[in-house]
Amino acid sequence: AIIKSKPSGRSGRQQAEYLAAELNREDETWKTKARDLKEEVLRLRQELVLTKLLSKPNNSAGAGEEHHLSESDSGCGTGSRERAISEHTRFLQNLSGLLQLDGPALALSGEGDVVWDSVLHLLSTVVDAYREAGGGRLLPQPGLLIQASQVVARVLDQRGIHQRPPVQCLGQSEDSLKELVDLLLNNSQLNKVGEVQSNTPLICGLLRPTLVRLLLSNINHLTQHLRDTCQVRERQQPVDWARYENSFYLFWLLEHLSQAGRWKCGAENQDLLAQLESQVLPLSEEFPLLALYMWRVTALLDPMSAARN
Known part of the structure; x- marks a missing residue:
């Protein structure tokens, strides 16, 4: 079928390689769309969590705080990876700030999976950024990476902000840490990546x-x-x-x-x-x-x- 469908001037092998490349491109396109949809679903779940917390009667943040949170920098105008880091960081910062403001009164109930999904997405995005930087690509803003790691550390140390982590979540977070350490130890571009990575430790009790x-x-x-x-x-x-x-x-x-x-x-x-x-x-x-x-x-x-x- 491949030989019969090949255009003139192209061998059967060339046609097979061309079709395989087309299938790979389509597969990558669907993977990208699926990843984007998952990110959008998580973003909506994050907004829902913040809305629930802000709408509680005992919330002392008030309407002004709600406006401040909704108008926070969303990362628009940056690269897609920087935008993802910025959005997850913003959510965790807002969540941490609200719980710090009202303490146990705003403790999450049944929303711990949203927190863990956000942490894991943020960790994997940061790891991807370091991996690609080690391969020669441009590293995102160092301040953004440091801020993201500090937010993860603060969130995982804060009582009442997450439920007991599932084994799968702990395993994924440990895998991210392992890759970060491997990238730091085996990186040959010290001034480009190493100094930033060494300033982004996840110093959390968990x-x-x-x-x-x-x-x-x-x-x-x-x-x-x-x-x-x-x-x-x-x-x-x-x-x-x-x-x-x-x-x-x-x-x-x-x-x-x-x-x-x-x-x-x-x-x-x-x-x-x-x-x-x-x-x-x-x-x-x-x-x-x-x-x-x-x-x-x-x-x-x-x-x-x-x-x-």
């Missing part, structure tokens, strides 16, 4: 242990790579200098996490912390600065380690 585990695990993999490189020099195994340099962003994040609310490493991450601590002396001669950071982080996350050493 995801903090997960983020610490991801950071410690990646640093441990790097230190093992460095030890192997030092021990088998005759094989001329090269040092991955990009990952080495980027690891200091991970140390910065661990320092920041450890100092947020005087939080310390939990039992679930003690094995990773002990593994990191055991690498300090073996690497201190070849990589003294890295070893110093390793010792500092272990001391911050586990003060007893500093006493032992």
Whole structure:
């Protein structure tokens, strides 16, 4: 059928490749339309949540606050990705502000899925922006990315703003964090992406242990790579200098996490912390600065380690 339907001057293989490309384009078009429709449905659900909260009799925000929220910057005039980040950030900011204003009186009932959908959409959009920036595309406004991450952290720390998260939501958020850490560690464009990413940590109680585990695990993999490189020099195994340099962003994040609310490493991450601590002396001669950071982080996350050493 392909051979019979091909135009003159085009081989059967060329016709098959052309039809396959057309199908792929149509598939991408439908995927884009479906994604846009999902975004629109979520936006309408967000507006409904805010309207319900503002219409409650005990709401002290009043009509003036409602007007202020409805007239907030929607992100129009920006790129489609920046607009999506801006809209989800705006909703979470408004929601957080309302609950902060009226406290438990405005606690959500049955709307926690809207909050989680907004958080997951925002996280995935931010990850997409960093991934594409690592591939050479223009990074959205750094201030917008930092603001988005800070809003997510504030929302997930705020009591009464979300219901107990489903396992699926936690899994998706952990996947987003994992990709963010991977992009930060393996990014070769430090000045373009790394500095922005290192200033957008999700320092929230709900995801903090997960983020610490991801950071410690990646640093441990790097230190093992460095030890192997030092021990088998005759094989001329090269040092991955990009990952080495980027690891200091991970140390910065661990320092920041450890100092947020005087939080310390939990039992679930003690094995990773002990593994990191055991690498300090073996690497201190070849990589003294890295070893110093390793010792500092272990001391911050586990003060007893500093006493032992």
